[in-house]
Amino acid sequence: MDEQLTLYIISDSLGETARAIANACMQQFPQHDKWRFERFSYINNKELLDAVFEKAKNKNVCLMFSLVDDQLAQYAKVRSEEENFVYVDLLSNVIKAMSKISGLSPLGQPGLLRKLDREYFKRVEAIEFAVKYDDGKDPRGILLADLVLLGISRTSKTPLSMYLADKHVKVVNIPLVPEVPIPKEIYEISPKKIIGLTNSVERLSQVRKERLKSMGLSSTASYANRDRIYEEAAYAEELMRKLKCPIINVSDKAIEETATIILEILKNNSL
Numbered sequence: 001m002d003e004q005l006t007l008y009i010i011s012d013s014l015g016e017t018a019r020a021i022a023n024a025c026m027q028q029f030p031q032h033d034k035w036r037f038e039r040f041s042y043i044n045n046k047e048l049l050d051a052v053f054e055k056a057k058n059k060n061v062c063l064m065f066s067l068v069d070d071q072l073a074q075y076a077k078v079r080s081e082e083e084n085f086v087y088v089d090l091l092s093n094v095i096k097a098m099s100k101i102s103g104l105s106p107l108g109q110p111g112l113l114r115k116l117d118r119e120y121f122k123r124v125e126a127i128e129f130a131v132k133y134d135d136g137k138d139p140r141g142i143l144l145a146d147l148v149l150l151g152i153s154r155t156s157k158t159p160l161s162m163y164l165a166d167k168h169v170k171v172v173n174i175p176l177v178p179e180v181p182i183p184k185e186i187y188e189i190s191p192k193k194i195i196g197l198t199n200s201v202e203r204l205s206q207v208r209k210e211r212l213k214s215m216g217l218s219s220t221a222s223y224a225n226r227d228r229i230y231e232e233a234a235y236a237e238e239l240m241r242k243l244k245c246p247i248i249n250v251s252d253k254a255i256e257e258t259a260t261i262i263l264e265i266l267k268n269n270s271l
Contacts, residue, residue: 139183
Protein backbone atom coordinates (compact mmCIF):
# COMPACT_ATOMS: atom_id res chain seq x y z
CA MET A 1 0.00 0.00 0.00
CA ASP A 2 1.76 3.14 -1.24
CA GLU A 3 -0.77 5.90 -0.43
CA GLN A 4 0.25 8.22 2.36
CA LEU A 5 -2.32 8.31 5.17
CA THR A 6 -2.63 11.25 7.53
CA LEU A 7 -3.76 11.36 11.14
CA TYR A 8 -4.89 14.71 12.53
CA ILE A 9 -4.28 14.78 16.27
CA ILE A 10 -6.56 17.43 17.76
CA SER A 11 -6.12 18.21 21.44
CA ASP A 12 -7.00 20.89 23.97
CA SER A 13 -3.55 20.31 25.47
CA LEU A 14 -0.32 19.20 23.78
CA GLY A 15 -1.79 16.06 22.23
CA GLU A 16 0.75 13.64 23.70
CA THR A 17 -1.98 11.24 24.81
CA ALA A 18 -3.51 11.00 21.34
CA ARG A 19 -0.09 10.71 19.71
CA ALA A 20 0.86 7.81 22.00
CA ILE A 21 -2.41 6.01 21.21
CA ALA A 22 -1.96 6.60 17.49
CA ASN A 23 1.58 5.23 17.62
CA ALA A 24 0.39 2.12 19.46
CA CYS A 25 -2.38 1.51 16.92
CA MET A 26 -0.08 2.16 14.00
CA GLN A 27 2.04 -0.85 15.01
CA GLN A 28 -0.91 -3.05 14.07
CA PHE A 29 -0.39 -2.15 10.42
CA PRO A 30 3.23 -3.10 9.67
CA GLN A 31 2.40 -3.50 5.99
CA HIS A 32 1.88 0.25 5.69
CA ASP A 33 4.75 2.59 6.57
CA LYS A 34 3.53 5.90 5.18
CA TRP A 35 1.56 7.28 8.09
CA ARG A 36 1.87 11.01 8.65
CA PHE A 37 0.91 12.94 11.76
CA GLU A 38 -0.27 16.51 12.01
CA ARG A 39 -0.80 17.74 15.52
CA PHE A 40 -3.13 20.59 16.45
CA SER A 41 -2.51 21.57 20.07
CA TYR A 42 -4.52 23.80 22.41
CA ILE A 43 -7.70 23.58 20.35
CA ASN A 44 -10.02 24.84 23.07
CA ASN A 45 -12.84 26.63 21.21
CA LYS A 46 -15.09 26.14 18.18
CA GLU A 47 -13.29 28.72 16.05
CA LEU A 48 -9.96 26.90 16.33
CA LEU A 49 -11.69 23.60 15.70
CA ASP A 50 -13.40 24.98 12.59
CA ALA A 51 -10.02 26.02 11.22
CA VAL A 52 -8.81 22.43 11.54
CA PHE A 53 -11.90 21.16 9.72
CA GLU A 54 -11.27 23.60 6.88
CA LYS A 55 -7.73 22.32 6.52
CA ALA A 56 -8.94 18.70 6.51
CA LYS A 57 -11.47 19.21 3.68
CA ASN A 58 -10.91 17.13 0.57
CA LYS A 59 -8.09 15.19 2.23
CA ASN A 60 -7.84 11.53 3.15
CA VAL A 61 -7.42 11.99 6.88
CA CYS A 62 -8.49 10.43 10.16
CA LEU A 63 -9.33 12.92 12.90
CA MET A 64 -8.32 11.90 16.40
CA PHE A 65 -9.89 14.06 19.11
CA SER A 66 -8.46 14.34 22.60
CA LEU A 67 -10.86 16.90 24.07
CA VAL A 68 -11.97 16.88 27.71
CA ASP A 69 -14.60 19.59 27.30
CA ASP A 70 -17.79 17.65 26.58
CA GLN A 71 -19.48 20.42 24.58
CA LEU A 72 -16.45 20.91 22.37
CA ALA A 73 -16.10 17.15 21.90
CA GLN A 74 -19.77 16.90 20.88
CA TYR A 75 -19.33 19.76 18.43
CA ALA A 76 -16.31 17.98 16.92
CA LYS A 77 -18.36 14.79 16.54
CA VAL A 78 -21.30 16.58 14.83
CA ARG A 79 -19.03 18.48 12.45
CA SER A 80 -17.08 15.33 11.58
CA GLU A 81 -20.30 13.49 10.71
CA GLU A 82 -21.59 16.45 8.69
CA GLU A 83 -18.37 16.60 6.71
CA ASN A 84 -18.24 12.80 6.43
CA PHE A 85 -14.79 12.63 8.04
CA VAL A 86 -13.34 9.47 9.50
CA TYR A 87 -12.89 10.32 13.17
CA VAL A 88 -12.44 8.88 16.64
CA ASP A 89 -13.20 10.52 20.00
CA LEU A 90 -10.52 9.21 22.33
CA LEU A 91 -11.78 10.56 25.65
CA SER A 92 -15.48 11.39 25.84
CA ASN A 93 -16.93 7.90 26.12
CA VAL A 94 -14.35 6.82 28.68
CA ILE A 95 -14.88 9.95 30.79
CA LYS A 96 -18.66 9.51 30.65
CA ALA A 97 -18.41 5.85 31.67
CA MET A 98 -16.13 6.68 34.61
CA SER A 99 -18.43 9.50 35.66
CA LYS A 100 -21.40 7.13 35.56
CA ILE A 101 -19.91 4.42 37.75
CA SER A 102 -18.34 6.89 40.20
CA GLY A 103 -21.27 9.29 40.44
CA LEU A 104 -18.78 12.13 40.11
CA SER A 105 -18.49 14.96 37.60
CA PRO A 106 -15.21 15.23 35.66
CA LEU A 107 -13.07 18.34 36.09
CA GLY A 108 -13.01 19.05 32.37
CA GLN A 109 -9.50 20.51 32.69
CA PRO A 110 -7.08 19.82 29.83
CA GLY A 111 -3.42 18.96 30.41
CA LEU A 112 -3.80 17.14 33.74
CA LEU A 113 -1.97 14.04 32.51
CA ARG A 114 0.93 16.19 31.36
CA LYS A 115 1.13 17.68 34.85
CA LEU A 116 1.33 14.16 36.26
CA ASP A 117 3.98 13.29 33.68
CA ARG A 118 6.08 16.26 34.79
CA GLU A 119 5.94 15.03 38.37
CA TYR A 120 6.93 11.54 37.22
CA PHE A 121 9.93 12.76 35.26
CA LYS A 122 11.06 14.98 38.14
CA ARG A 123 11.04 11.91 40.39
CA VAL A 124 12.93 9.80 37.85
CA GLU A 125 15.49 12.57 37.40
CA ALA A 126 16.05 12.80 41.16
CA ILE A 127 16.43 9.01 41.47
CA GLU A 128 18.94 8.90 38.61
CA PHE A 129 20.80 11.77 40.25
CA ALA A 130 20.98 9.92 43.58
CA VAL A 131 22.34 6.80 41.90
CA LYS A 132 24.89 8.73 39.86
CA TYR A 133 26.31 10.59 42.84
CA ASP A 134 25.86 7.92 45.50
CA ASP A 135 28.65 7.41 48.00
CA GLY A 136 30.69 10.37 46.76
CA LYS A 137 31.29 8.87 43.30
CA ASP A 138 31.61 12.30 41.70
CA PRO A 139 32.03 15.39 43.91
CA ARG A 140 30.88 17.64 41.06
CA GLY A 141 27.35 16.58 41.94
CA ILE A 142 27.63 18.53 45.20
CA LEU A 143 27.24 21.81 43.31
CA LEU A 144 24.13 20.51 41.51
CA ALA A 145 22.39 18.93 44.48
CA ASP A 146 19.42 20.13 46.49
CA LEU A 147 20.88 18.37 49.51
CA VAL A 148 24.17 16.82 50.61
CA LEU A 149 24.16 14.12 53.28
CA LEU A 150 27.34 13.58 55.28
CA GLY A 151 28.04 10.63 57.53
CA ILE A 152 30.34 7.75 58.32
CA SER A 153 29.55 4.27 57.04
CA ARG A 154 26.17 2.77 58.06
CA THR A 155 24.40 6.02 58.92
CA SER A 156 21.64 5.39 56.32
CA LYS A 157 22.99 7.80 53.72
CA THR A 158 22.08 5.77 50.64
CA PRO A 159 18.57 4.63 51.68
CA LEU A 160 17.79 8.19 52.74
CA SER A 161 19.06 9.51 49.41
CA MET A 162 16.77 7.15 47.51
CA TYR A 163 13.77 7.86 49.73
CA LEU A 164 14.23 11.63 49.32
CA ALA A 165 14.74 11.22 45.57
CA ASP A 166 11.26 9.72 45.46
CA LYS A 167 10.14 13.08 46.87
CA HIS A 168 11.93 14.86 43.98
CA VAL A 169 14.95 15.92 46.08
CA LYS A 170 18.32 15.66 44.31
CA VAL A 171 20.67 14.21 46.90
CA VAL A 172 24.41 13.60 47.03
CA ASN A 173 25.75 11.55 49.92
CA ILE A 174 29.37 11.75 51.00
CA PRO A 175 31.00 9.10 53.21
CA LEU A 176 33.22 10.53 55.91
CA VAL A 177 36.53 8.78 56.60
CA PRO A 178 39.20 10.43 58.82
CA GLU A 179 41.98 9.57 56.39
CA VAL A 180 40.16 10.91 53.32
CA PRO A 181 39.77 14.69 52.85
CA ILE A 182 36.23 15.77 52.08
CA PRO A 183 35.63 17.22 48.60
CA LYS A 184 36.44 20.92 48.30
CA GLU A 185 33.00 21.48 46.77
CA ILE A 186 31.47 21.08 50.24
CA TYR A 187 32.89 24.50 51.14
CA GLU A 188 31.37 26.06 48.03
CA ILE A 189 27.73 25.48 48.98
CA SER A 190 25.49 26.86 51.71
CA PRO A 191 25.40 24.95 55.02
CA LYS A 192 21.62 24.99 54.54
CA LYS A 193 22.10 22.38 51.84
CA ILE A 194 24.10 20.07 54.11
CA ILE A 195 22.83 17.65 56.76
CA GLY A 196 25.04 15.47 58.92
CA LEU A 197 23.99 11.99 59.99
CA THR A 198 25.23 10.19 63.08
CA ASN A 199 24.48 6.92 64.82
CA SER A 200 25.29 5.41 68.20
CA VAL A 201 28.57 3.56 68.48
CA GLU A 202 26.76 0.46 69.79
CA ARG A 203 24.36 0.43 66.87
CA LEU A 204 27.11 1.08 64.34
CA SER A 205 29.22 -1.75 65.73
CA GLN A 206 26.29 -4.16 65.52
CA VAL A 207 25.29 -3.15 61.98
CA ARG A 208 28.87 -3.25 60.72
CA LYS A 209 29.43 -6.72 62.15
CA GLU A 210 26.34 -7.94 60.34
CA ARG A 211 27.61 -6.28 57.18
CA LEU A 212 30.96 -8.05 57.46
CA LYS A 213 29.27 -11.41 58.03
CA SER A 214 27.10 -10.95 54.95
CA MET A 215 30.28 -10.38 52.96
CA GLY A 216 31.93 -13.49 54.40
CA LEU A 217 34.47 -11.45 56.38
CA SER A 218 35.51 -11.63 60.00
CA SER A 219 33.41 -9.55 62.39
CA THR A 220 36.62 -8.67 64.26
CA ALA A 221 37.86 -6.44 61.42
CA SER A 222 38.67 -2.83 62.32
CA TYR A 223 35.58 -1.71 60.39
CA ALA A 224 33.41 -2.92 63.29
CA ASN A 225 35.91 -2.15 66.06
CA ARG A 226 34.42 0.19 68.66
CA ASP A 227 37.60 2.25 69.05
CA ARG A 228 37.70 2.79 65.30
CA ILE A 229 34.04 3.75 65.26
CA TYR A 230 34.59 6.24 68.10
CA GLU A 231 37.42 7.78 66.06
CA GLU A 232 35.24 8.04 62.94
CA ALA A 233 32.27 9.45 64.85
CA ALA A 234 34.39 12.07 66.62
CA TYR A 235 35.93 13.15 63.31
CA ALA A 236 32.52 13.36 61.63
CA GLU A 237 30.86 15.37 64.40
CA GLU A 238 33.77 17.82 64.58
CA LEU A 239 33.56 18.35 60.82
CA MET A 240 29.80 18.85 60.94
CA ARG A 241 30.14 21.45 63.69
CA LYS A 242 32.71 23.30 61.59
CA LEU A 243 30.34 23.26 58.64
CA LYS A 244 27.53 24.50 60.92
CA CYS A 245 25.08 22.08 59.38
CA PRO A 246 22.15 20.36 61.12
CA ILE A 247 23.00 16.97 62.64
CA ILE A 248 20.50 14.11 62.94
CA ASN A 249 21.09 11.00 65.03
CA VAL A 250 19.45 8.14 63.13
CA SER A 251 20.04 5.42 65.73
CA ASP A 252 16.41 5.21 66.87
CA LYS A 253 14.69 6.46 63.72
CA ALA A 254 13.15 4.74 60.71
CA ILE A 255 14.16 6.01 57.27
CA GLU A 256 10.74 7.62 56.84
CA GLU A 257 11.05 9.48 60.15
CA THR A 258 14.51 10.84 59.35
CA ALA A 259 13.38 11.83 55.86
CA THR A 260 10.42 13.75 57.32
CA ILE A 261 12.78 15.70 59.58
CA ILE A 262 15.07 16.47 56.63
CA LEU A 263 12.19 17.64 54.45
CA GLU A 264 11.00 19.93 57.22
CA ILE A 265 14.50 21.39 57.55
CA LEU A 266 14.69 22.01 53.81
CA LYS A 267 11.25 23.60 53.85
CA ASN A 268 12.16 25.96 56.69
CA ASN A 269 15.46 26.87 55.00
CA SER A 270 13.62 27.88 51.84
CA LEU A 271 11.25 30.26 53.66
